[in-house]
Amino acid sequence: VTDAEIVARSLEEGEVFAVLFDRHFRAIHRFLRGRAGVDLADEITSETFAIAFRKRGAYDLSCDDARPWLYGIAVNLLRECRRGEARRLRAYARSADGSPLEAPDPERDGSMVDAALRELGEQERTLILLHAWAGLSYEQLAQALDVPIGTVRSRLSRVREKLRAALELHDRAVAITERNML
Amino acid sequence: VNEVDLLARRFDAVPETDETTVVRARAELLRVIAASEVQSTAPLRRSSARIAESFWRPRSRTRMALLAVALFLLLTGIATATYLVVRPRELVEIAFVRAVPGGHAIWVMRVDGTGSRLLTRGDAPSWSPDGKRVAFARSGPLRERQLYVISSDGSGLRQLTRCDQRGMPQCGFASSFTWSPDSRRIAFSLDFVNFTSYSGVYVTDADGSGLHRLARNAGAPSWSPDGKHIAFTRGNGRFRRAIWVMSADGRHQMPLSSYPNSDSPHATADDAPTWSPDGREIAFTRGSFDDPSDTVWVMRADGSGGRQVAAHALGRVTEFSSSSLAWSDDATELVYASTRGGVYSVQLNGGTVRRLTIGSADRNPAAVALIATTTASGGWKRFASSRYRYSVAYPPGWTAVKATTSKLERGFPLADGPEVDKLLSCGDSCPEGIDVVFYARKLSTPRMYSLFAAKEAGALANGFGCAPTSRNAARVARETAMVFTYSNCLGNYMVEYAVVHRGHGFDLYLLAPPGHEARDRATFARILSTFRFTP
Numbered sequence: 001v002t003d004a005e006i007v008a009r010s011l012e013e014g015e016v017f018a019v020l021f022d023r024h025f026r027a028i029h030r031f032l033r034g035r036a037g038v039d040l041a042d043e044i045t046s047e048t049f050a051i052a053f054r055k056r057g058a059y060d061l062s063c064d065d066a067r068p069w070l071y072g073i074a075v076n077l078l079r080e081c082r083r084g085e086a087r088r089l090r091a092y093a094r095s096a097d098g099s100p101l102e103a104p105d106p107e108r109d110g111s112m113v114d115a116a117l118r119e120l121g122e123q124e125r126t127l128i129l130l131h132a133w134a135g136l137s138y139e140q141l142a143q144a145l146d147v148p149i150g151t152v153r154s155r156l157s158r159v160r161e162k163l164r165a166a167l168e169l170h171d172r173a174v175a176i177t178e179r180n181m182l
Numbered sequence: 183v184n185e186v187d188l189l190a191r192r193f194d195a196v197p198e199t200d201e202t203t204v205v206r207a208r209a210e211l212l213r214v215i216a217a218s219e220v221q222s223t224a225p226l227r228r229s230s231a232r233i234a235e236s237f238w239r240p241r242s243r244t245r246m247a248l249l250a251v252a253l254f255l256l257l258t259g260i261a262t263a264t265y266l267v268v269r270p271r272e273l274v275e276i277a278f279v280r281a282v283p284g285g286h287a288i289w290v291m292r293v294d295g296t297g298s299r300l301l302t303r304g305d306a307p308s309w310s311p312d313g314k315r316v317a318f319a320r321s322g323p324l325r326e327r328q329l330y331v332i333s334s335d336g337s338g339l340r341q342l343t344r345c346d347q348r349g350m351p352q353c354g355f356a357s358s359f360t361w362s363p364d365s366r367r368i369a370f371s372l373d374f375v376n377f378t379s380y381s382g383v384y385v386t387d388a389d390g391s392g393l394h395r396l397a398r399n400a401g402a403p404s405w406s407p408d409g410k411h412i413a414f415t416r417g418n419g420r421f422r423r424a425i426w427v428m429s430a431d432g433r434h435q436m437p438l439s440s441y442p443n444s445d446s447p448h449a450t451a452d453d454a455p456t457w458s459p460d461g462r463e464i465a466f467t468r469g470s471f472d473d474p475s476d477t478v479w480v481m482r483a484d485g486s487g488g489r490q491v492a493a494h495a496l497g498r499v500t501e502f503s504s505s506s507l508a509w510s511d512d513a514t515e516l517v518y519a520s521t522r523g524g525v526y527s528v529q530l531n532g533g534t535v536r537r538l539t540i541g542s543a544d545r546n547p548a549a550v551a552l553i554a555t556t557t558a559s560g561g562w563k564r565f566a567s568s569r570y571r572y573s574v575a576y577p578p579g580w581t582a583v584k585a586t587t588s589k590l591e592r593g594f595p596l597a598d599g600p601e602v603d604k605l606l607s608c609g610d611s612c613p614e615g616i617d618v619v620f621y622a623r624k625l626s627t628p629r630m631y632s633l634f635a636a637k638e639a640g641a642l643a644n645g646f647g648c649a650p651t652s653r654n655a656a657r658v659a660r661e662t663a664m665v666f667t668y669s670n671c672l673g674n675y676m677v678e679y680a681v682v683h684r685g686h687g688f689d690l691y692l693l694a695p696p697g698h699e700a701r702d703r704a705t706f707a708r709i710l711s712t713f714r715f716t717p
Contacts, residue, residue, distance in 0.1 A: 001470065005453075009401075011373040012378060015212065017211070025207060026199045029199040030197075034193055042206075046210050046211070053214055057355070057375035113188050113189060114192070132193065133193040
């Protein structure tokens with residue numbers, strides 16, 4: 001039974017929608033956890049499925065795979081939260097905890113990647129991570145973010161370019177530091 | 183290692199979601215779902231009496247004719263989404279759906295692809311058994327879907343369901359239209375997002391009168407060939423759904439298939455009940471929520487003797503279709519769409535499974551949404567894939583003959599991208615007298631592109647004396663393609679189409695009438711020799 005059929009059936013029997021939850025909750029939760037920490041992930045993922053349930057009448061039944069739709073809702077919520085979060089952060093002038101990307105631990109593996117990711121804008125980060133973490137194809141990215149596929153292609157290649165540059169810069173910086181230390 | 187791989191590795195460090203979180207969130211979702219049900223039952227109590235008053239008016243029943251019901255079929259073309267529905271009886275006309283700006287439109291054409299005309303805006307067309315009218319759906323601003331009927335000459339458009347209908351809680355989703363054999367009434371599923379207790383199988387006269395609900399908590403109706411019964415699906419509210427049957431007046435509702443795997447923790451569902459043309463059996467799909475692929479079952483019309491006849495079937499498909507199963511005219515064969523890609527048939531005695539469509543759409547089988555049909559009188563078969571863009575249509579007894587063997591493995595890479603099968607026949611888009619439209623795929627470099635396209639064109643010219651009447655660049659399935667149009671070429675075949683193999687170029691398939699294979703062997707050999715694409 002495809003996702004589309006589950007959504008269609010849930011129009012008649014609401015509880016069938018839980019099957020969609022069973023299929024995708026873990027992946028979306030983990031994605032959000034990587035982006036925003038576990039607390040926000042709990043909150044947003046739950047809200048994602050509640051919203052998806054309420055809006056299931058508008059689901060495009062020709063899309064067998066519901067992931068682009070769900071991730072689309074999730075990243076929208078994340079953006080909304082971040083706006084609120086940014087205001088809070090400014091107000092309290094301290095960093096949010098539990099958010100690996102926003103408050104990286106320099107000792108941890110992947111800090112170089114995190115640093116490179118921080119060079120990107122919020123939208124760019126969403127795009128590349130939906131691709132690299134959630135495994136969405138170009139077409140699915142276009143669906144999730146509701147932009148033309150051509151735009152996805154060009155934006156993604158630009159983001160990859162930026163990332164590459166940032167990573168190389170970092171490499172060079174490390175090399176220089178090491179040389180200086182020697 | 184590229185930057186995307188680095189990011190993916192970074193993701194490996196993100197911990198897996200723990201089960202407590204899942205359980206908590208799942209309970210929360212179920213509360214949200216339950217709340218929506220409560221919201222929907224309250225207005226029902228108030229208005230159910232009124233619904234009964236206004237919609238249930240006993241009417242005299244006309245004797246049903248013993249006409250078999252034509253089934254839907256769906257075909258997607260190249261550049262536009264195209265869904266075909268064969269008109270029964272003379273089998274001269276086909277209704278199909280095209281994507282147009284802002285939605286879909288229903289067109290009608292002759293079976294040979296000529297004389298296409300716009301019927302009306304809408305989709306999911308279903309011919310009445312007498313061939314005089316078409317039931318179809320139109321989507322509204324809230325993505326609701328309403329049932330309409332129109333005469334096949336384009337007159338007499340009538341909207342049968344509306345948002346503001348008395349007793350209706352909100353805009354509904356009408357689907358799965360099934361005509362009574364006497365072409366007087368239409369049964370269908372009507373579902374409501376926030377008022378699920380109103381959802382169910384409804385019936386209406388084709389003139390718009392007498393709309394009422396036949397069964398609640400029901401869907402996917404299928405009218406029996408004798409007009410006396412309607413098969414439908416019903417869930418038990420615990421993730422299990424079975425096939426039920428009722429009298430055509432909604433009485434005597436009883437389950438036919440048992441709720442499958444009732445002792446299994448996994449949710450299962452039967453769907454797409456489809457009567458055999460002789461009314462003796464009902465075919466249906468059986469699916470599990472854990473598995474995108476369904477199995478095909480057949481049981482006697484009294485529910486006994488259920489047996490699985492095929493696996494890997496695609497269950498109920500898109501909003502454009504009514505059923506993913508179709509019977510052969512003599513009820514010996516079932517046609518179904520497969521999650522492995524393509525359309526298959528299975529012999530009911532012997533169980534021989536045959537793939538009917540040719541192509542290589544197996545890489546993402548669940549994406550293939552398609553539906554097949556046979557009709558009572560003519561036995562035409564048409565199949566299509568909405569994602570992989572191939573189709574085939576042929577009358578009984580015709581066979582597909584692979585006419586070419588492309589050899590492109592060596593040093594001739596095609597552009598990257600998903601494996602795509604492309605249609606060679608132009609169908610509805612063919613101007614009068616044109617048989618073949620040829621799509622050449624754009625290659626990674628202009629030089630290869632021209633070389634490849636030139637070879638294709640040359641092969642047709644040498645093999646058949648076909649000269650293209652036009653050549654244009656066009657957008658085909660989101661790719662830029664060179665489109666060659668030929669007239670009076672390969673005219674003695676019903677349908678010609680090409681299959682593009684990634685890295686292997688084109689193969690050309692011709693569909694030949696019975697007995698013609700031998701006669702045309704020489705022609706095929708000629709094509710074979712001219713279509714070798716060794717650079």
